[in-house]
Amino acid sequence: xxxKPTTDRRxxxxxxxxxxxxxxxxxxxxxxxxxxxxxxxxESGYSExxxxxxxxxxxxx
Amino acid sequence: MQAFxxxxxPASENFAGEELVSEEDRLRAQIYRLIAVFLSCPPTQxxxxxxxxxxxxxxxxGRALNSFAKIAGNTNEKxxxxxFHDLFIGVTRGELLPFGSYYQTGFLHxxxxxxxxxxxxxxxIERVEGLKEPEDHIASVLEIMAGLIEGTYDRRxxxxxxxxxxxxxxxxxxxxxxxxxxxxxxSVLYSPLGSxxxxxxxxxxxxxxxx
Numbered sequence: 001x002x003x004k005p006t007t008d009r010r011x012x013x014x015x016x017x018x019x020x021x022x023x024x025x026x027x028x029x030x031x032x033x034x035x036x037x038x039x040x041x042x043e044s045g046y047s048e049x050x051x052x053x054x055x056x057x058x059x060x061x
Numbered sequence: 062m063q064a065f066x067x068x069x070x071p072a073s074e075n076f077a078g079e080e081l082v083s084e085e086d087r088l089r090a091q092i093y094r095l096i097a098v099f100l101s102c103p104p105t106q107x108x109x110x111x112x113x114x115x116x117x118x119x120x121x122x123g124r125a126l127n128s129f130a131k132i133a134g135n136t137n138e139k140x141x142x143x144x145f146h147d148l149f150i151g152v153t154r155g156e157l158l159p160f161g162s163y164y165q166t167g168f169l170h171x172x173x174x175x176x177x178x179x180x181x182x183x184x185x186i187e188r189v190e191g192l193k194e195p196e197d198h199i200a201s202v203l204e205i206m207a208g209l210i211e212g213t214y215d216r217r218x219x220x221x222x223x224x225x226x227x228x229x230x231x232x233x234x235x236x237x238x239x240x241x242x243x244x245x246x247x248s249v250l251y252s253p254l255g256s257x258x259x260x261x262x263x264x265x266x267x268x269x270x271x272x
Contacts, residue, residue: 009220009268010085012268013264015120016120016267016268017120017122017264018085018092019085
């Protein structure tokens with residue numbers, strides 16, 4: 001793989017906002033981690049989310 | 062959320078190579094997860110507070126993140142729960158149906174869902190037991206993108222592999238969905254999240270073209 005496209009892509013992503021902005025990293029990272037935890041806690045009782053039920057209702061037609 | 066698990070290798074300890082993911086890629090994965098978390102179920106007060114601290118840069122994408130953060134800080138769990146309900150659940154149906162099959166064919170459970178299931182099976186990804194939701198929900202395909210980038214499912218996917226999944230299952234409809242979310246009558250917090258998603262899809266599309 002040539003090196004240049006990778007470098008361009010990385011520069012582009014940085015310019016587009018995918019860089020430092022440490023706050024984004026921290027907030028987004030911890031939100032995702034929390035969601036994982038809460039799902040694990042609910043694991044045994046987790047069956048259908050609200051929109052799943054709705055989809056099944058819609059699918060009957 | 063983590064609605065999917067890897068079936069290719071048991072109990073994969075997959076973050077071993079995490080430090081090798083570049084900062085840009087780690088952020089991409091986190092943005093995918095952030096959007097997925099908010100679209101999979103109504104957010105908790107704790108998560109609203111957390112995202113209210115997000116500070117984007119001066120670019121268009123950063124400003125969209127800032128709008129989202131500002132509204133997250135000014136709303137509450139109960140209001141967002143109502144908003145989520147009106148948008149995605151509703152009395153007979155929500156304002157939006159966030160499924161790839163619906164967006165691409167006008168019907169749920171059509172070929173795009175079948176194609177996604179086939180590709181997931183090949184990658185060794187399946188729904189966690191007990192989760193009956195169709196896999197082509199927007200939150201699901203975004204979560205899979207994050208997993209491919211981070212290597213949650215056995216190993217990190219190459220950019221070329223990420224692009225294949227993105228083109229087949231995300232790019233084909235996600236931008237339209239995010240535009241609808243931005244403009245939905247019931248969207249308050251979800252309007253700037255729609256902008257974040259739409260702009261992020263633009264960024265991803267352009268970046269993949271460079272890879």
